[in-house]
Amino acid sequence: xxxxxxxxxxxxxxxxxxxxxxxxxxxxxxxxxxxxxxxxxxxxxxxxxxxxxxxxxxxxxxxxxxxxxxxxxxxxxxxxxxxxxxxxxxxxxxxxxxxxxxxxxxxxxxxxxxxxxxxxxxxxxxxxxxxxxxxxxxxxxxxxxxxxxxxxxxxxxxxxxxxxxxxxxxxxxxxxxxxxxxxxxxxxxxxxxxxxxxxxxxxxxxxxxxxxxxxxxxxxxxxxxxxxxxxxxxxxxxxxxxxxxxxxxxxxxxxxxxxxxxxxxxxxxxx
Numbered sequence: 001x002x003x004x005x006x007x008x009x010x011x012x013x014x015x016x017x018x019x020x021x022x023x024x025x026x027x028x029x030x031x032x033x034x035x036x037x038x039x040x041x042x043x044x045x046x047x048x049x050x051x052x053x054x055x056x057x058x059x060x061x062x063x064x065x066x067x068x069x070x071x072x073x074x075x076x077x078x079x080x081x082x083x084x085x086x087x088x089x090x091x092x093x094x095x096x097x098x099x100x101x102x103x104x105x106x107x108x109x110x111x112x113x114x115x116x117x118x119x120x121x122x123x124x125x126x127x128x129x130x131x132x133x134x135x136x137x138x139x140x141x142x143x144x145x146x147x148x149x150x151x152x153x154x155x156x157x158x159x160x161x162x163x164x165x166x167x168x169x170x171x172x173x174x175x176x177x178x179x180x181x182x183x184x185x186x187x188x189x190x191x192x193x194x195x196x197x198x199x200x201x202x203x204x205x206x207x208x209x210x211x212x213x214x215x216x217x218x219x220x221x222x223x224x225x226x227x228x229x230x231x232x233x234x235x236x237x238x239x240x241x242x243x244x245x246x247x248x249x250x251x252x253x254x255x256x257x258x259x260x261x262x263x264x265x266x267x268x269x270x271x
Contacts, residue, residue, distance in 0.1 A: 001032070002068065002069045003030040003031055003032055003033075003066075004031050004032055004033040004034075004035070004067065004068065004155070004156065004188045005029070005030065005031040005054060005065065005066070005067055005156065005188070005190065006029075006030050006064075006065070006066040006067075006069075007027050007028060007029040007030070007050070007054070007063070007064075007065050008028055008063055008064050008065075008066070009026055009027075009028060009062060009063035009064070010024050010026065010027040010028075010050070010053065010060050010062070010063035010064070010065065011024050011025060011026055011027075011060060011061045011062040011063050012024040012046070012049050012053065012058070012060050012061050012214075013061045022212075022213040022214070023044075023046045023049040023213070023214050024046040024049055024050060024053075024060075024213065024214040024215070025213025025214055025215050026063070026213070026215060027046070027050060027063070027214065027215060027216055028216065029207065029216060029219075031188060031190065032188075033188055034186045034187075034188055035188055035189075035204050035205065036179075036182055036188075036189045036191070036202055036203050036204045037189070037190050037191070037203060037204065037205050037206075037207055038191045038192075038193055038198070038199035038200075038202055038203040038205075038206050038207070039051070039190065039191065039192045039193070039199075039207050039209060040192075040193060040194065040195075040196060040199045040206060040207070040208055040209070040245065040249055041208055041209030041210060041211065041214075041217065041249060042209075042210070042211050042249065042250075042252060043211070044211040044212060044214070045209035045210055045211035045212075045214045045215075046209060046211070046213075046214025046215075047160075047192045047209055047214075048160055048192060049214065050209075050214070051158055051160050051190065051192050052160075053065055053072070054067075054072065054079070054156075054158060054190060055072075055075060055079055055081045055158050056072045056073065056074045056075040056076060056079065057075060057081070067079065067155075067156060068155070077101065077105065077152050077153075077154060078154055078155050078156060079154055079155075079156045079157075079158060080149035080150070080152065080154035080156070080157045080158065081149070081158045081159075081160075082142075082145050082146060082149050082157070082158070082159045082160070082162045083160050083161070083162070084160065084161045084162060084164045084165055086133070086138075086141040086142055086144070086145050087145065088133045088141060088144055088145065088148075089133075090132065090133050090134060091132070092132070092133075093129065093130050093131060093132055094120060094125055094128055094129050094130070094131055094133075094136070094140075094144050094147075095113075095116055095117075095120065095129045095130060097133070097144055097148055098116040098119060098120055098144065098147045098148045098151050099112045099113065099116045099151070100148065101148060101151060101152040102115060102116065102151055102152060105152065115151050116147070116151055117129070119147040119148075119150045119151045120147050122147065122150070122181055122184070123143040123144075123146055123147045123177060123181065124143065124177060125140060125143055125144060125147065128140060137170070138165060138166050138167075138170065139166055139170040139173065139174055142162055142163065142166065142174060143174065143177065145162070146162075146178065146181070150181070150185065150187070154187065155187065155188065156187065156188045156189075156190070157187050157188070157189045157190075158189075158190050159189065159190070159191045159192065160192045161192055161193060161194065162174075162191075163175065163193075163198070164193070164194070164195075171198070175198060175201055175202060176228075176229070178202065179201075179202060179228060183226060183227070191203070196242055196245050196246050196249060197233070197242055199245060200222055200238065200241050200242045200245055201228060201232070201233060201238075203222050204221075204222055205219055205220065205221055205222060206219070206220045206222060206241075206245050207219050207220075208220065208245060208248040208249055210252050211252070217248060217252060218248045220241065220244055220245055220248065222241055223237070223241075224237060224238060224241070
């Protein structure tokens with residue numbers, strides 16, 4: 001069966017003054033249709049660079065990325081992208097923000113409204129649909145971004161630290177909501193995070209990357225029930241997987257180059 005995402009020999013080199021920085025040094029990774037895969041690893045391991053190349057926002061130096069067997073050669077509505085910044089239009093309501101991509105695609109008004117309402121309801125913003133972003137909390141803004149991404153019917157959802165700027169309680173609530181949405185929609189998700197617990201709680205597989213050069217260090221299956229809750233987080237099975245991921249992330253040899261890939265790849269999307 002053809003994987004949803006096939007990353008083959010992926011290499012990315014950035015110029016750095018008179019030198020070069022190898023953000024990715026040959027990455028191979030297959031992700032099946034409907035999987036929820038999280039990427040974790042130390043700073044400089046190429047997580048954001050890999051995400052940006054899969055999204056079509058960055059071009060590789062060598063190697064390839066295929067989605068459904070087709071090479072990625074630029075952005076596509078088939079690949080929804082959500083960054084840590086909400087990127088909402090401040091002058092549009094929640095509903096109009098969610099409808100925006102549908103409008104650009106020429107979807108008729110009645111169908112736009114119906115599809116937007118479905119995903120607004122799905123992310124729990126029914127009573128806030130006609131509010132402007134300035135009236136929303138950070139968590140609500142990120143839920144709006146999630147609804148907007150889902151509304152255009154992407155086959156693949158790419159998320160780069162989407163909950164990183166949120167407080168702990170909001171973050172946990174959004175993790176639960178994202179999991180419920182994924183269980184209903186079963187879109188393939190590739191999710192970048194620095195948070196080991198978040199990586200384990202959300203994923204079917206955790207991909208741990210190593211730095212300098214960026215590469216796959218270990219892939220860890222998350223053998224937990226698909227329906228997860230607070231009891232899951234407190235279970236010994238969860239603790240065992242989290243400890244394994246933690247050791248893989250934090251017990252790696254440290255290289256000399258300390259540049260973070262997020263500083264080098266698409267600065268417009270990173271603070």
